[in-house]
Amino acid sequence: MTNEQVTDRRAARHQATKERILDAAWALAREQGLAGISLRDLAARVDLRQPSLYSYFASKHDLYDAMFAQGYEQLLASVESLELVGDPYEQIRAMARVFTDLCVADMARAQLLFQRTLPGFEPSPESYALASRFLDEAKRRLDAAGFTRDEDLDLYTAVMGGLVNQQMANEPGGSRWVDLVDEALDMYLEHTMKKGGPTP
Amino acid sequence: MTNEQVTDRRAARHQATKERILDAAWALAREQGLAGISLRDLAARVDLRQPSLYSYFASKHDLYDAMFAQGYEQLLASVESLELVGDPYEQIRAMARVFTDLCVADMARAQLLFQRTLPGFEPSPESYALASRFLDEAKRRLDAAGFTRDEDLDLYTAVMGGLVNQQMANEPGGSRWVDLVDEALDMYLEHTMKKGGPTP
DNA sequence: GTCTATACATCGATAGAC
DNA sequence: GTCTATCGATGTATAGAC
Numbered sequence: 001m002t003n004e005q006v007t008d009r010r011a012a013r014h015q016a017t018k019e020r021i022l023d024a025a026w027a028l029a030r031e032q033g034l035a036g037i038s039l040r041d042l043a044a045r046v047d048l049r050q051p052s053l054y055s056y057f058a059s060k061h062d063l064y065d066a067m068f069a070q071g072y073e074q075l076l077a078s079v080e081s082l083e084l085v086g087d088p089y090e091q092i093r094a095m096a097r098v099f100t101d102l103c104v105a106d107m108a109r110a111q112l113l114f115q116r117t118l119p120g121f122e123p124s125p126e127s128y129a130l131a132s133r134f135l136d137e138a139k140r141r142l143d144a145a146g147f148t149r150d151e152d153l154d155l156y157t158a159v160m161g162g163l164v165n166q167q168m169a170n171e172p173g174g175s176r177w178v179d180l181v182d183e184a185l186d187m188y189l190e191h192t193m194k195k196g197g198p199t200p
Numbered sequence: 201m202t203n204e205q206v207t208d209r210r211a212a213r214h215q216a217t218k219e220r221i222l223d224a225a226w227a228l229a230r231e232q233g234l235a236g237i238s239l240r241d242l243a244a245r246v247d248l249r250q251p252s253l254y255s256y257f258a259s260k261h262d263l264y265d266a267m268f269a270q271g272y273e274q275l276l277a278s279v280e281s282l283e284l285v286g287d288p289y290e291q292i293r294a295m296a297r298v299f300t301d302l303c304v305a306d307m308a309r310a311q312l313l314f315q316r317t318l319p320g321f322e323p324s325p326e327s328y329a330l331a332s333r334f335l336d337e338a339k340r341r342l343d344a345a346g347f348t349r350d351e352d353l354d355l356y357t358a359v360m361g362g363l364v365n366q367q368m369a370n371e372p373g374g375s376r377w378v379d380l381v382d383e384a385l386d387m388y389l390e391h392t393m394k395k396g397g398p399t400p
Numbered sequence: 401g402t403c404t405a406t407a408c409a410t411c412g413a414t415a416g417a418c
Numbered sequence: 419g420t421c422t423a424t425c426g427a428t429g430t431a432t433a434g435a436c
Contacts, residue, residue: 014419032319033319035317035319036319038410038411038412039411040410040411040412048419048420048421049422050411050413051413051420051421051423052420054413054414059412059413060413114369115365115368115369116369116372117315119235119236120233151380154376154377155380155383158362158363158365158380158384159358159359159362159384160362161366161369162357162358162359162361162362162363162365165314165315165365166354166357166358166361168316169314177354177358180351180354180358183355184355186391187355187387187388187391187392188387191386191391192387210401214401238428239429239430240427240428240429248403249403249404250430251403251404251405252403254430255401255402259429259430260429260430
């Protein structure tokens with residue numbers, strides 16, 4: 001057994017524990033809110049003592065950062081795997097539906113990714129790069145429809161984020177606002193087609 | 201000097217101190233975030249000891265509740281004092297502009313009123329009644345334009361809240377999203393006029 | 401009402417033994 | 419890596435002097 005193999009197995013075990021901790025952190029966030037995560041509760045869920053968590057995350061912010069990255073990776077995987085069927089408008093509609101679905105499916109994730117609610121938390125450059133990739137993915141699809149102005153993208157994110165935000169703030173667990181995603185997208189498309197240049 | 205006069209003056213002084221505490225709490229919220237308010241810091245700002253705050257607020261949640269009420273009173277005062285000039289559409293536009301202006305003018309206030317970010321905090325029925333009055337004020341103006349569907353109001357709050365939310369989350373202190381309030385309202389009005397019944 | 405003083409529980413974080 | 423023990427800060431609350 002070479003040293004490399006021992007190192008690999010240790011690294012794999014380390015990574016596995018890290019993911020067990022992250023899973024437990026998400027569960028806690030869904031139950032008690034993002035800011036309600038306590039490191040003692042979290043450690044108890046994975047049968048560790050609270051200081052032992054520091055072998056996996058340098059700080060609570062570091063844990064949040066890992067959750068931030070994980071959340072965007074999940075969203076990216078869903079959006080990037082969307083089949084490119086229909087015209088550009090239908091592709092935007094499919095993206096918008098996936099976005100609102102994923103947000104209501106895990107509101108703690110949406111809160112972490114799309115609101116600035118944790119005092120002092122800023123994602124690391126590495127994690128923020130994932131957020132930028134997600135935004136680029138939206139921009140690509142809007143560009144394909146001829147919506148190339150900066151304002152087109154900003155208005156899109158505002159409308160979709162607005163539906164999700166109202167849903168989370170005023171009726172968590174319901175669907176009163178996110179059910180409007182198709183009407184909201186109709187509204188957005190009608191307006192932006194008029195504003196924009198030539199059709200695609 | 202009657203007993204009533206003494207009582208009045210004591211009550212007035214009590215109220216004045218209460219407002220000094222609230223002012224300091226808002227200042228702290230703007231500097232360190234809503235959840236970053238510490239009762240010891242707060243007491244120091246108004247030259248009191250921490251236990252003395254309990255002469256004015258029964259708990260920290262009670263303080264948040266007073267801030268919640270104060271915030272909605274400020275918004276209500278601005279919206280209700282809007283002169284009713286122009287057609288219903290222009291009145292909606294004026295309301296939307298006032299809303300976004302007030303939100304970016306004090307993002308800590310907007311966060312308290314329009315997001316569920318404080319773990320465990322729920323406004324009291326009295327304070328929530330102010331929030332309902334604010335929503336009714338919006339509904340009145342939308343009704344006057346013939347936008348009487350529930351979805352019309354929900355879409356309006358989603359669009360306006362979405363602009364503010366994106367502004368706070370992605371560019372605090374800037375105006376990239378709230379500058380789109382007029383275009384967003386054009387988009388909303390065009391769409392909702394088509395959807396709605398007879399024009400006003 | 402306001403103060404001093406104190407108590408308790410919880411939190412994130414660190415030191416050092418093993 | 420994991421543990422025990424501990425730290426300082428926090429929110430909450432109370433007792434008792436003035």
